[in-house]
Amino acid sequence: MFAIPFLDLPPLTKASGQIRLPGSKSISNRVLLLAGLAEGSTLVHDLLDSDDTRVMIEALRNLGCDLAHEGGALRITGIGGRLSVQQASLFLGNAGTAMRPLAAALAVLAATQGGQFELSGVARMHERPIGDLVDALRQLGCDIQYLGNDGYPPLRLAGQPQGQLATGAPVRVRGDVSSQFLTALLLALPLASSGQGEAPGTDIVIEVDGELISKPYVEITLNLLARFGITVQRDGWQRFTVPAGSRYRSPGAVHVEGDASSASYFVALGAIAAVDAPVLIEGVGSASIQGDVRFVEAAVAMGADVRMEANRIEVRRGAWPLRAITLDCNHIPDAAMTLAVMALYADGPTRLTNIASWRVKETDRIAAMAIELRKVGAQVEEGADFIEVRPPQAWQPAAIHTYDDHRMAMCLSLAAFNGVPVRILDPQCVGKTFPDYFEALFQLAHTHHDLVPVITIDGPTASGKGTLASTLAASLGYHFLDSGSLYRVAALASLRQGVADTDGPGIAALISKLRLRFDGPRLFLDGEEVSDQLRREDVGSRASKISALGDVRAALYALQVSFRRPPGLVADGRDMGTVIFPDAALKVFLTASPATRAERRHKQLISKGISSNIDDLRADLEARDARDRTRAIAPLQPAEDALLLDNSAQTVDESVAQVLGWWEQRTPFGI
Ligand SMILES: Nc1ncnc2c1ncn2[C@@H]1O[C@H](COP(=O)(O)OP(=O)(O)O)[C@@H](O)[C@H]1O
Numbered sequence: 001m002f003a004i005p006f007l008d009l010p011p012l013t014k015a016s017g018q019i020r021l022p023g024s025k026s027i028s029n030r031v032l033l034l035a036g037l038a039e040g041s042t043l044v045h046d047l048l049d050s051d052d053t054r055v056m057i058e059a060l061r062n063l064g065c066d067l068a069h070e071g072g073a074l075r076i077t078g079i080g081g082r083l084s085v086q087q088a089s090l091f092l093g094n095a096g097t098a099m100r101p102l103a104a105a106l107a108v109l110a111a112t113q114g115g116q117f118e119l120s121g122v123a124r125m126h127e128r129p130i131g132d133l134v135d136a137l138r139q140l141g142c143d144i145q146y147l148g149n150d151g152y153p154p155l156r157l158a159g160q161p162q163g164q165l166a167t168g169a170p171v172r173v174r175g176d177v178s179s180q181f182l183t184a185l186l187l188a189l190p191l192a193s194s195g196q197g198e199a200p201g202t203d204i205v206i207e208v209d210g211e212l213i214s215k216p217y218v219e220i221t222l223n224l225l226a227r228f229g230i231t232v233q234r235d236g237w238q239r240f241t242v243p244a245g246s247r248y249r250s251p252g253a254v255h256v257e258g259d260a261s262s263a264s265y266f267v268a269l270g271a272i273a274a275v276d277a278p279v280l281i282e283g284v285g286s287a288s289i290q291g292d293v294r295f296v297e298a299a300v301a302m303g304a305d306v307r308m309e310a311n312r313i314e315v316r317r318g319a320w321p322l323r324a325i326t327l328d329c330n331h332i333p334d335a336a337m338t339l340a341v342m343a344l345y346a347d348g349p350t351r352l353t354n355i356a357s358w359r360v361k362e363t364d365r366i367a368a369m370a371i372e373l374r375k376v377g378a379q380v381e382e383g384a385d386f387i388e389v390r391p392p393q394a395w396q397p398a399a400i401h402t403y404d405d406h407r408m409a410m411c412l413s414l415a416a417f418n419g420v421p422v423r424i425l426d427p428q429c430v431g432k433t434f435p436d437y438f439e440a441l442f443q444l445a446h447t448h449h450d451l452v453p454v455i456t457i458d459g460p461t462a463s464g465k466g467t468l469a470s471t472l473a474a475s476l477g478y479h480f481l482d483s484g485s486l487y488r489v490a491a492l493a494s495l496r497q498g499v500a501d502t503d504g505p506g507i508a509a510l511i512s513k514l515r516l517r518f519d520g521p522r523l524f525l526d527g528e529e530v531s532d533q534l535r536r537e538d539v540g541s542r543a544s545k546i547s548a549l550g551d552v553r554a555a556l557y558a559l560q561v562s563f564r565r566p567p568g569l570v571a572d573g574r575d576m577g578t579v580i581f582p583d584a585a586l587k588v589f590l591t592a593s594p595a596t597r598a599e600r601r602h603k604q605l606i607s608k609g610i611s612s613n614i615d616d617l618r619a620d621l622e623a624r625d626a627r628d629r630t631r632a633i634a635p636l637q638p639a640e641d642a643l644l645l646d647n648s649a650q651t652v653d654e655s656v657a658q659v660l661g662w663w664e665q666r667t668p669f670g671i
């Protein structure tokens, strides 16, 4: 996950490859709740690991459910419809799929078995309406108080042991604001219809007021209830009956499908950019129980070339530009946001209607979408329940606000396919449903080599290049190339194999056979971690010697260039700005006085438990500087367009801030 303030996407050109989707959020949180309420234990496979599922899991734990990891699956032992904890305060973040059903289940449990529960979330959760659900639960006699504003969380749910619910008359609930209120009742009311002890229980009827929106989500609920032994009778979409004597029975094991709403970003990616080879999406397909798979129909209407199988979707670019459409999106409320971004690439205005529910989601998504699409150059008209997007005449680089809304971040990342870069602010908001979204995007999306931004940090030994470059890379979410480590690994390998440090062709041949693996700052040679051995002074000194050999430098060229991948690269070494990446967008030549550098290296070695003598170190580094500066090939020298930075008197943070400041001046985002 990119836990950084912003992530800059370079202009992207094409996409291809295969992606396995994370588990569906809607299914994951429903299954978690059902397993938590059921008797017996349920092994849940392929559960989504995200912010929203984590708050649900934590809530179940606080309510006395037993949760244990078994391999990659989660075993949940439920409470069997009986409260084992009578009092709890549950924090539910911004997870509507946790707040609504838990409010209903705990209201019913507290009302019939006694107890007191408080449910709260982040500030935005306290702005998301819940009044229609509370009104419905109050008709049954549940005791629910608003702890903040009327109609919104936080809530307090209370009741007495052996309390009775008024189940005789139908419970009425509004269906035209959010279908999650009906889902919450459907998931919770079997707790009230089951009867206590010998009592037979009663049928409970729910009647929906107004036109029910987002019906496919209600279908997911009914489908999962059936898997847990509860067959709800449905008359059209207005009347639902939870039969008397319903009891949640664990099905033993459940496999969670891939998230169909998340699939929409990759279907769109294929439609926009799968020019040479398809984008293959694994984990969801025509057999899905999620309504959002029908997004595919809309994508096809816009021109996507799609092949669907039971559990996979294959997408290529079809019509180009995409075709503008007008569509009632009631059946795909979440995935429809992706259409608004596809509309940027269409041949005319695209109008998405019947999307009023966007206004009460993680943010007001109609307003947010309009503001952000205008930033890239689109003309957008918005209304209470529609949005109309006209493609940009001229695309502009834009810094996109994401409003703590995962879907805004994922959608707007798809705006990077028309020659301009896009900055995504607060990219980690994707953690709500798809923590590794950007990693997945970068795995599939390609661009021209020279469109990937590079920052080079060159300079003499122990000037702090590695420290500065790796910190910059982490701050920007860019890849990091420590080119010295490649010379060092070649030195180590040649030392081990007894190849002379003057034998250029011999070392070059050895380099071509090196089996290297990079794992963040760790480097593995033939499966063995060698990160610490590479820092040995004898290895550094041999690296300096062999790096003067033309064959060695040539043998390492392609490997270094291969690090230049989206979203960007920070590279440190001696010739990054002069030879390997001469077109780098920012070049820094980093120096510090020999005394400072010797002292730094001395401290660094001590901290690694390696003893050394500071005078020897200084003599060695001056010898190495001299050799690096005077060698015939790729000598150590600042590139003509490099900015010089002497950090002798600077802390690491100061140097990082200075270079980030220079970088910011070279980006087009103007923050
Ligand atoms: N202002 C500074 N900038 C970078 N590194 C510094 C600074 N001050 C002290 N150091 C320390 O200097 C040591 C050498 O840095 P390193 O990044 O390994 O250098 P290089 O890659 O240039 O050989 C590290 O222990 C680092 O923490």
Ligand SMILES: Nc1ccn([C@@H]2O[C@H](COP(=O)(O)OP(=O)(O)O)[C@@H](O)[C@H]2O)c(=O)n1
Pocket: 460, 461, 462, 463, 483, 484, 485, 487, 488, 540, 543, 544, 545, 547, 548, 572, 573, 574, 575, 576, 624, 628
């Ligand atoms: N791009 C590079 C990087 C390192 N090198 C050589 O490889 C040696 C080890 O690199 P390094 O960056 O790990 O060295 P230190 O600066 O940490 O001493 C250096 O002494 C350089 O001679 C190079 O020639 N070109």
